[in-house]
Amino acid sequence: MSGRVLVGVKRVIDYAVKIRVKPDNSGVVTDGVKHSMNPFCEIAVEEAVKLKEKKLIKEVVAVSCGPQQAQETIRTALAMGADRGIHVEVSGKDYETLGPLQVSKIMAALAKKEDAQLVILGKQAIDDDCNQTGQMTAAILDWPQGTFASEVSLEGDKVKVVREIDGGLESIKINTPAVVTADLRLNTPRYATLPNIMKAKKKKIVNMKPADLGVDLTSRLEVLRVDEPPQRQAGVKVETVDDLVGKLKETGRI
Numbered sequence: 001m002s003g004r005v006l007v008g009v010k011r012v013i014d015y016a017v018k019i020r021v022k023p024d025n026s027g028v029v030t031d032g033v034k035h036s037m038n039p040f041c042e043i044a045v046e047e048a049v050k051l052k053e054k055k056l057i058k059e060v061v062a063v064s065c066g067p068q069q070a071q072e073t074i075r076t077a078l079a080m081g082a083d084r085g086i087h088v089e090v091s092g093k094d095y096e097t098l099g100p101l102q103v104s105k106i107m108a109a110l111a112k113k114e115d116a117q118l119v120i121l122g123k124q125a126i127d128d129d130c131n132q133t134g135q136m137t138a139a140i141l142d143w144p145q146g147t148f149a150s151e152v153s154l155e156g157d158k159v160k161v162v163r164e165i166d167g168g169l170e171s172i173k174i175n176t177p178a179v180v181t182a183d184l185r186l187n188t189p190r191y192a193t194l195p196n197i198m199k200a201k202k203k204k205i206v207n208m209k210p211a212d213l214g215v216d217l218t219s220r221l222e223v224l225r226v227d228e229p230p231q232r233q234a235g236v237k238v239e240t241v242d243d244l245v246g247k248l249k250e251t252g253r254i
Contacts, residue, residue: 003117003176004059005048007082008107010038011066011073012127025225027096037073040122042080042189043182047152048120049081050187056154057118059083063110065103067091071205078200079192085205086110090217094210097219099128102210104136109213111141116177118159123148123181134181144174147181 013019014034022029037045048060062077064070065088074085088106090098111119119141124131138145146152146161150169153160163170164183192200210217238244248254 003057004061004114005051005057005118005120006061006063006107006111006114006116007041007044007048007077008103008119008121008133009041009045009062009064009073009077010122010125010127011035011064011070012038012125015039015126021226021228025227027223027226035069035073037076038122038125038127039189040124040126040182040184041077042122043184043186044120044122045077045080045082046187046189047149047180047182048118049190051118051152051154052081052083061086061114061116063088063107065090065098065106065210067095074205075197075200076192078203078205079197080190081196082203084203087205087207088213089207089209094217097221098217099219099221100130100132100136102215102217102219104133104140105215106210106213107133107137108140109215111137111177113213118176119143119179121179121181123183134179138179141177141179143177143179145179145181146172146174148183149180150183150185152180152186 012035013030014036017034020029045062051057052060060082062074062082062085064074071087074087078085107119119137121134134147135145146159146163148164149161150164151162157176158173159176159178160171160173161180163172236247238247
């Protein structure tokens, strides 16, 4: 398959940052907080670049939806080896309510516009943990999907995907065009070297709005309240089994 691959790259709060809830409980604090590329999206980019290095595909296009800062995430993907980027600008209230359904509509529209043979996404984002965008994108396009991929190989016009499931591993073979979502063990993403970071600054990023793709961002969900998890209570040490049983009865556990 000598075609084009779209890779979704999401800008999320960095995994090392302690999340804080806003005082009004409307969401989490994002201002002045370090952001980076979603780790599963990094894996997706790495896999796409590897396919290009093997000369199995001709072009890798990185796509991100979000405010102006999302271009930094696209630049990271370009430094890792993507050829060009597409920034679908979403800001303000639309960005706050942007969910998997809206993103999947954008990805599906771009897949058609760019005549992509493969869409590779991270299986989930570490901010909302939805694990829905890949499946919804495949459904909207009516394309085959290979989710939770721990191994991907192209065989002519088919994609072989080894999937991680509860019982172990499952191997499937699907026709292209297709949607694949990357699991943790698919690969180890490379670090962007300084020369590649400098080269990425010269690579092209196209800006567009959801309306340019005919996508309606109206959300069907409403966040009522965001709360921090309750503080964990300190444990109690007991000396004997009888003491343990007594404590369990005392707290109403048995």
